Amino acid sequence: IGVCVRAELRGELRGGLPAMDFETPAIYGLDLPSRALASLNGESELIEFIVGTQSVRSENQIHLLNYNDEDNALDSRVFSHPAGEIWHLNTHLTQRDLFACTYGKVVDQKVVRKTALYRLALEPPEEVSRTSHEALKTVGELSDNGFQTESTVWHPTAANKMLTTGRRSVHLWDVDANTGTSQPSEGFTVPAGEANIAASKFNPHQNSMLVVSAVGYGFRGWDTRTKETSFKEVNAHDGFIRDLDFNPNKQYYMATSSHDCSVKFWDIRNTTKAVLEFKSHTHWVWNVRYNSFHDQLVLSSSSDGLVALYCAASISSDMYGGAGDRDTSNTAEDEEVAALKDGLVSTFEEHEDSVYSCAWSTTDPWTFASVSYDGRFIINHVPRDTKYKILL
Numbered sequence: 001i002g003v004c005v006r007a008e009l010r011g012e013l014r015g016g017l018p019a020m021d022f023e024t025p026a027i028y029g030l031d032l033p034s035r036a037l038a039s040l041n042g043e044s045e046l047i048e049f050i051v052g053t054q055s056v057r058s059e060n061q062i063h064l065l066n067y068n069d070e071d072n073a074l075d076s077r078v079f080s081h082p083a084g085e086i087w088h089l090n091t092h093l094t095q096r097d098l099f100a101c102t103y104g105k106v107v108d109q110k111v112v113r114k115t116a117l118y119r120l121a122l123e124p125p126e127e128v129s130r131t132s133h134e135a136l137k138t139v140g141e142l143s144d145n146g147f148q149t150e151s152t153v154w155h156p157t158a159a160n161k162m163l164t165t166g167r168r169s170v171h172l173w174d175v176d177a178n179t180g181t182s183q184p185s186e187g188f189t190v191p192a193g194e195a196n197i198a199a200s201k202f203n204p205h206q207n208s209m210l211v212v213s214a215v216g217y218g219f220r221g222w223d224t225r226t227k228e229t230s231f232k233e234v235n236a237h238d239g240f241i242r243d244l245d246f247n248p249n250k251q252y253y254m255a256t257s258s259h260d261c262s263v264k265f266w267d268i269r270n271t272t273k274a275v276l277e278f279k280s281h282t283h284w285v286w287n288v289r290y291n292s293f294h295d296q297l298v299l300s301s302s303s304d305g306l307v308a309l310y311c312a313a314s315i316s317s318d319m320y321g322g323a324g325d326r327d328t329s330n331t332a333e334d335e336e337v338a339a340l341k342d343g344l345v346s347t348f349e350e351h352e353d354s355v356y357s358c359a360w361s362t363t364d365p366w367t368f369a370s371v372s373y374d375g376r377f378i379i380n381h382v383p384r385d386t387k388y389k390i391l392l
Helices: 332-338 384-391
Strands: 003-006 026-029 034-039 047-053 060-068 073-081 085-091 098-107 110-119 137-141 149-154 161-166 169-175 182-189 197-202 210-215 218-223 228-233 241-246 253-258 263-267 276-278 285-290 297-302 307-311 343-348 355-360 367-372 376-381
Touching: 026 060, 026 073, 034 085, 034 355, 034 367, 047 085, 047 098, 047 367, 047 376, 060 085, 060 367, 060 376, 098 149, 110 149, 149 197, 161 197, 169 197, 169 210, 210 241, 218 241, 253 285, 285 355, 297 355, 297 367
Parallel strands: 085 149, 197 241, 241 285
Antiparallel strands: 003 026, 026 376, 034 047, 047 060, 060 073, 085 098, 098 110, 110 137, 149 161, 161 169, 169 182, 197 210, 210 218, 218 228, 241 253, 253 263, 263 276, 285 297, 297 307, 307 343, 355 367, 367 376
16 A cells, blocks of 8 residues: 655755745655556546556556645555556546556466556445455456557547557547447558557547657657548657647647657647757656646656656747736736746656656646656646746
8 A cells, every 4th residue: 555745845946946936745655666647537626646556576556546735645545456567547538437547468478458448436435444455347448459559548529439559550449438348440550661659649629530649750640530641740859759748728739758858849730840849858758748727837757757847838828828818007027027938847856766657637727746667656736936927
């Protein structure tokens, strides 16, 4: 069972900002390695995340973590996952208890990756055993058909559709979350000679008809209507792209993270050159995530042990960096103080191992979580100074 502790801020400055601008992080320790993290969606005001473990020797687990922002404390429940080591988690957009889990297991002396759908018992049992973990309710498993799945994500609007990413292909699925039945509807395959796929996402705009995959040093857009490649960029980075994410509030913009230590932003209407680039890490950048409430805020996590928070105000849905209309009576000096500028906001240094996953809370726009391979899960917050510049 994990252990919850609190961490004090180290030093007088973090990312160039005074320590008083930061809230104390909450830290939770898992007993096993971990690299998978997701925030629970649905109609709830609770700040909840699930974390999956990745152990070859021990039975793996799903930890449901509830963050109490008043006490800066984490409550946990642990569910057993005997099927195998967990590589990726993705939660349903409307059903808070439903999630997809991509895991690895040994079949005929070979490791295969599969995706299962589970439901969490959101209410804890009346009697909690100290020696055993709670059980997940298995909804179903995506029919194998020989696919080697790397990750699985739900469709942004269609509750019965999913996207799986394999090393050489991506597939769309029709899924019945009540019966657990699934059927691949269509797929796209990377041409021979191109690198493997690392990640894929739906474009949340225009009815999510576009899927973009990270392929080697570049990316490829697939049109689900024509079944054709709509665009591709071969040399977007100087290293393999590990992740990508779309701006949820502004069309055409997406972010990518790479082995070249950078995070880049793209206008998919013209991908010959990135519109913005940040390079604040010193090793591979595994994750990049837009804030769905304030899309000028972007997170990244890296195997340098850092989580970075950026501001990309110039290409956000609010180019002023604030939530409302600016007071036009303000002086130029006032505007200089109030407006957020593009660049690194802060780095968060509480991890001591590679940070494979980070995620924003879906209910609180100022809270985010990260997990490192050594099993350390951390809740952090947007610095107060940045928060006030957005709100005021």
